[in-house]
Amino acid sequence: MAFMEKPPVGKVLLDDTVPLTAAIEASQSLQSHTEYIIRVQRGISVENSWQIVRRYSDFDLLNNSLQISGLSLPLPPKKLIGNMDREFIAERQKGLQNYLNVITTNHILCNCELVKKFLDPNNYSANYTEIALQQVSMFFRSEPKWEVVEPLKDIGWRIRKKYFLMKIKNQPKERLVLSWADLGPDKYLSDKDFQCLIKLLPSCLHPNIYRVTFATANESSALLIRMFNEKGTLKDLIYKSKPKDPFLKKYCNPKKIQGLELQQIKTYGRQILEVLKFLHDKGFPYGHLHASNVMLDGDTCRLLDLENSLLGLPSFYRSYFSQFRKINTLESVDVHCFGHLLYEMTYGRPPDSVPVDSFPPAPSMAVVAVLESTLSCEACKNGMPTVSRLLQMPLFSDVLLTTSEKPQFKIPTKLKEALRIAKECIEKRLIEEQKQIHQHRRLTRAQSHHGSEEERKKRKILARKKSKRSAIENNEEHSAKYSNSNNSAGSGASSPLTSPSSPIPPSTAG
Numbered sequence: 001m002a003f004m005e006k007p008p009v010g011k012v013l014l015d016d017t018v019p020l021t022a023a024i025e026a027s028q029s030l031q032s033h034t035e036y037i038i039r040v041q042r043g044i045s046v047e048n049s050w051q052i053v054r055r056y057s058d059f060d061l062l063n064n065s066l067q068i069s070g071l072s073l074p075l076p077p078k079k080l081i082g083n084m085d086r087e088f089i090a091e092r093q094k095g096l097q098n099y100l101n102v103i104t105t106n107h108i109l110c111n112c113e114l115v116k117k118f119l120d121p122n123n124y125s126a127n128y129t130e131i132a133l134q135q136v137s138m139f140f141r142s143e144p145k146w147e148v149v150e151p152l153k154d155i156g157w158r159i160r161k162k163y164f165l166m167k168i169k170n171q172p173k174e175r176l177v178l179s180w181a182d183l184g185p186d187k188y189l190s191d192k193d194f195q196c197l198i199k200l201l202p203s204c205l206h207p208n209i210y211r212v213t214f215a216t217a218n219e220s221s222a223l224l225i226r227m228f229n230e231k232g233t234l235k236d237l238i239y240k241s242k243p244k245d246p247f248l249k250k251y252c253n254p255k256k257i258q259g260l261e262l263q264q265i266k267t268y269g270r271q272i273l274e275v276l277k278f279l280h281d282k283g284f285p286y287g288h289l290h291a292s293n294v295m296l297d298g299d300t301c302r303l304l305d306l307e308n309s310l311l312g313l314p315s316f317y318r319s320y321f322s323q324f325r326k327i328n329t330l331e332s333v334d335v336h337c338f339g340h341l342l343y344e345m346t347y348g349r350p351p352d353s354v355p356v357d358s359f360p361p362a363p364s365m366a367v368v369a370v371l372e373s374t375l376s377c378e379a380c381k382n383g384m385p386t387v388s389r390l391l392q393m394p395l396f397s398d399v400l401l402t403t404s405e406k407p408q409f410k411i412p413t414k415l416k417e418a419l420r421i422a423k424e425c426i427e428k429r430l431i432e433e434q435k436q437i438h439q440h441r442r443l444t445r446a447q448s449h450h451g452s453e454e455e456r457k458k459r460k461i462l463a464r465k466k467s468k469r470s471a472i473e474n475n476e477e478h479s480a481k482y483s484n485s486n487n488s489a490g491s492g493a494s495s496p497l498t499s500p501s502s503p504i505p506p507s508t509a510g
Contacts, residue, residue: 013185016159017318018043019110020119022100024093025051033057034089036096040119044440052119059096065114066103068246070253075099107319107350108252113159124159132162132180139216139223145169146225152177154246156292157316160184166225175228176213179305182221187312188425191219193418197310198222200411207403208275210295210302222307234268234301234341235291238348251292257348262363265345268294269370270391270399271301272341276334277387278407283416285309285423287330289337290316291344309426320354325434326383329427335384339374342367355380366395 019042026037033055041049056078063075076095079088103109104119116124129151140146145168152163160182168174189197198217201224205211214225232243238260241250260268272294279286288308293316295302309330321327321336343351346362355377362368370393372378373385390396411419 013183013187013312014123015185015314015318016116017111017314017316019104019319020116021104022119024097024100027089027093029084029089034084034092036093038100038119042120044437050120050122052121054118056092056096058118059099062114062118063099066109066112066248069109069248071106071109073099074102106252108157108248111157111159112248113154116159128160128182129153129162132164135221136164136178136180136223146176146178148178149175152244154248155244157247158313161313165228176225177228178223178225180221180223181307181311181313184308184311184313186309186314186426186429188422189310189418193415194219194310197411197415197419198224198307200415201306203408203410204306205405205408206275206278207300207405207407208271208278208302209306210297210304212306215307222311224307226304229295229297231296233292233304234294234296235344237296238291238344247292254349259346259348259363262367265342265363265367266395266399267299267401268301268345269338269342270396270401272303272338273387273391273396274401275301275303276338277391278409279306280331280334280387282409282411283419283423284409284411285330285419285426287315287333287337287426288313289334289341291341292316294341309422312426322430322433322437323354324380325431325438326381328431328434330423331386332384333430335387335390336374336380338387338390339371339379342370343375346371351375364395366393369393370395 020040022038022040024036025039028035028037035053035055038052038054039049040052059075060078063073066073074095076092076099079092103115109115113124113128133151136148140148147167147169149165149167152165155163158181162180164178164180166176166178168176187194195217198215201212201215210226212224212226216223229243231237232241235241235251236243239251239254240256241254259265272289276286276289284306286303286306286309288305289303293304295304315321315333315337317333317337317340320340321333324336327333327336340350340354343356346367347360354375356371356375357377359368359371362371370390373390373393379385
């Protein structure tokens, strides 16, 4: 079933999670408006940067689109009279720079399509909803029993993954969700193995994995269908949001911040760790754990999006764990992401920054112990515990899980080997990225230290001391030479050796 044509040879598969930074380099006044010249950079490489030109009206348009997030963003206000004065333009440029800093450092905003299109129009000009609709329509030609009810616009955070509400024609009351996704930069499986593994997903049975009803793929994308859940995900429970609302609206600015009850934290945490252990034991790479990828079915957590690692998609938290060189396997990535999820379940919001220096009061010290082992400075520096180790910790060790469903996921030996090689390649790219970030950080720190005012003063003082010392040494050397020459001339012979304490006898010659 060819529901999408093969990507052109040499197509660059971007990692959408690599942060974009933006700095306004200059402004130029035209007849009736001012243009701002902005340097945008992807990641840490200065070579990977470009210039864009934006007017205030472009910023205003973006800001209006981002209002759905509910955040109060610091866009400088409009000014109709005197908006061409040099002082005003300089002040406004500062305000716009601050605005850019805020939207590029907010973890949800910086990954959204609106911001990406504003900063990088060359790579994000495509209409992915339109592309997805075309591919889904082509798929339905060969599978006429399915029917699209409506697109679920922007319910996820990924730019290249789209969702549609579905129904089966002879069961019109049942609702399903179709997800379509493009390939990512970590797709290392061969086309044949990739398609076989995607089609294997509906056979995966586990009490804590959300069942895939139908799955298919070709060389460049995958399409999966699951049952629609009215209650939504674990993140919807935490943020008290509606599953069909856009991602920005649901999670950017929750009205009420409140964590879950201790028993819920213990039960959900145990269930998630059990399914992670199951996947690790099977040799199936995951690496995509976050609260939106955990479906709630009553009091049971069920993991979503097992296909992401097969498609080669980057993780939601990649920009966090790529900073720490000890988090360099997909197992340790899962454990670190579990720390983020546990923090969100406990406090009702994500951490302000990672690593976390100190944790707010929690319902139990046992919760803090797990958080410290996954999100603290020490943990990020020294490495993550294993899933088995987390299961033995007091928070989860006394939780009893009752289920009658027997886990089942048979992966042929040949595909297991393909998964192992793909996993190694994913980890290799992560390690290389971490190495580059580490080197860049060291260089930046050295340059910053060398260029600081205090350091410059120290260098000046040292230079002065050095020049004084060398001047004194030169004088002493000159005096010694002069004294020796006088002695030699006066005695006409070499002077007798004397101890340093005895005075040199006066010359009697002459």
